[in-house]
Amino acid sequence: MTQGRTVKDIGAKLWQLCSVLRGDGVTYQDYVTELTYLLFLKMAQETGMEKSIPEECRWAPLAKAVGQSQLDLYRAILLKLSETRRGLLADIFADAQTKLRKPANLKALTEAIDRLDWFSAREEGLGDLYEDLLERNAAEKKSGAGQYFTPRPLIDSIIHLVKPQPGEVIQDPAAGTGGFLVACDHYIKQQTDDLYSLSEADRTFQRQDAFTGLELVHDTHRLCLMNLMLHGIEGRVRMGDTLSSDGEALSRANLIVTNPPFGTKRGGERPNRASFVETRGSSNKQLAFVEHVYRNLAPGGRAAVVVPDNVLFEDNTGRAVRQQFMAMCDLHTILRLPTGIFYAGGVKTNVLFFTRGRSNQGNTHDVWIYDMRTGQAPFGKTRPLTREDFAAFESAFGDDPLGRAPRQDQGEEGRFRCFSRAAIADRQDNLDIAWLRGAEDAGEDTLEDPADIAAAMVEHLRRALTRAEALAEELALPETV
Template sequence: MTDTLTRDIVAKLWSLCHILRDDGVTYNEYVTELTFLLFLKMMQETGREARIPNGYGWDALAKREGLEQLEYYRRLLLDLGDTKKTQDQTILAIFADANTKLRKPANLKALTSAIDKLDWFSAREEGLGNLYEGLLEKNAAEKKSGAGQYFTPRPLIDCLVRLMQPQPGEKIQDPAAGTGGFLVAADHDIKQRTDDLFTLNENQAFFQRHLAYTGAELVPDAHRLCLMNLMLHGIESRVSCADTLSPDGESLGKADLILTNPPFGTKKGGGRPNRADFSITNETSNKQLAFVEHIVRALKRGGRAAVVVPDNVLFEDNTGRRLRTWLMELCDLHTILRLPTGIFYAQGVKTNVLFLTRGQTDKANTQAIWVYDLRANMPAFGKTRPLTTADFAAFEAAFGADPHGKAARTDEGETGRFRCFTREQIKARNDNLDIAWLRDESEDIEERLTEPEDIAAAIMGHLRAALEEIEGLTEEIEATAETAAPSA
């Protein structure tokens, strides 16, 4: 968010959350609540109120007072999510199971009045989608909301989009869509290069608006935020509320480009992926490993992907090793970016980006892997030192202009950040891809954090990593026991 006007409007909207806290509304519930109200207002501002059935609209809500307004709002939420009363599929999805946490009529009136007083003319000029995305970013940055797990930092998203170079006519997928940041950024990049789609013919422009993007998001509230984010950016493609690791994931289809930051941890309840087409990760509850298998299977031949994964995907034995070996056969895993710690709002885990291209055949596609270490000797990222676009400039220059990683590159040696490792060298490491060579002088990075929330996030990151190691060890023991058990 660089625009001052948009930041000012976001700050005004966010300040309203303090009014609602005494009504028992949490930070995350506040953004969901605000989504319903902003949707109605923005439909009015964009001249699309005809899509809202039964005469429901912003003015009909805003003009009411007291208990009548609150009761009208509750009825509105129910009707817009009712298949018998609403036919528009996007509106149905946004208001699915919608209900208000507001109990005091005065608080609803405070919200509608404050929204009405915003500078909507200027907001339209700057783009209502940018305004809404700014609100999502603010919510994610507020650790008390717990929303960071759904929000990938925009500088990282923009870096991956610039390197992957999405093209008009391509199917672009995010199987763990969150609030839609990757899809919105890819769309913005394409629109910039096509004069807002005006250089495309009618069929091509229709494809970009309605068919280019696919995705899934498991969490209903995050899915709701995603749909509104896409809609406000002029994207009518459907992102389903579904579990990609279930049979629903197969229905996402094949993609030319996958950009994603899958959830970390294990599948709820220790369950395993329920995908008939999975053969590598079907016996593990580790979600990030299963998402990597989905990505490889979902890519068209020649398709490319950039995916954020935690360190354990690079070094875990058994299923993890089988997955990496299989991936390097089917894909050209040409680049790994070791990301700095502390860049995710809700998690202190160590992460990486895998850049890969699906091979035209299924054999020996990875001949060498370039590793860029953006973790060693980096600042203590957090609230007082946020991630910026400039932090990725050197990596982008080293990566080069080819989205498949085939631009000329320079191995910077043991003292540099960018090095090349042959497939033979990787095999000698038992296909362990957790490769580091720089002496990290910032190992005590937690000691240099100053904000209590940043320190807490780092501690939680260590605890999560330790828990995942324990879960992985437990799975290994169980697998060994099953193998050793005599058959009946």
């Protein structure tokens, strides 16, 4: 998604205010949430959509007020809107509270927002402006937002390969701020002249019913809804836990694209989905999400899922998931991602591309693995990830979203290899396969940012803890919390 210069400039101006507010105890995440409240009111005014907002809660009276009166009015507006029961308004302002304490800071925000070039922002896309703010927040390691914000170049590459189509039900069971769903919508609009080539019924479906999902974290769900709204999506992304009965309410999907959270359920809690089989006794969230995806795909449906390395190699529950997964689905491609893509520099991740079979047995025949990691310098602030970094992989993958385009095994010196299902079975169904020479972790030695180095250390500890938890489950020992 290419953003215009004006959107970038406006985003930069809004983001600069965050440094001013830090003295008011406002964190990066608090700031984005605060902006969400204010931008919603301002954008409602700019787009003529204020009819759902009580007159005393609209932008004009708030922007006109000054001093303590303005801060008191703002608090009253948030309280009133948080008590509403009107659809999107209720979701955006649910439990809304301001973290601002100084009237001067609120006035600085409202004046800055009023000074923005709203005509140009509307022309280039209010959704792109909001995504720019989300991306800036994710880039700040101190905000912690990178844990749910998937880099746009990675999202765009995945969507280019899975090719979402009009009329498909598209799901993200760990929606975050909605990046995958927004990218799918953008791709479909590019193919359909902004939906104008579709019938009225099909346009209504795309706006209201095509996109579904769940998000567990309340504040993140708020940001997701705002992001979808500004992109013209009225999809059904609800707040809930996919690993609970909430996930059972999600309908079968033609396409699932997601980057689930890594780690274990809090406090040793385990998934309580009645429909789960392989992961019912495991606290490993990413394995449980993988089971949700392959069970929630409609026959013939396809998926792309970002997972950490342990999903590929973990024994016991992990192996059972992989066996069932490769029986029910055609796991045709694995992309081994380089380090430094996410906010924690040491996290090692992959993208699984697969298709749900028409039957539940014997669907995986060959698994193609593209190694984008070994021998590569890590990404980070000094080497940002770009769409061009995925060009070689996209070429090797081919044009078929089901992974059936002609492919060439590049051999032991190349980055793209094919492994038969039988060969994987001989490896105890371990999919953590590397063949290129060179220390895979050598890139971590080149990390310079102290935050990246600390994150790499945390990731090594997390991997060790994951192995220990798997061993505890195997021995039926009480889990250590």
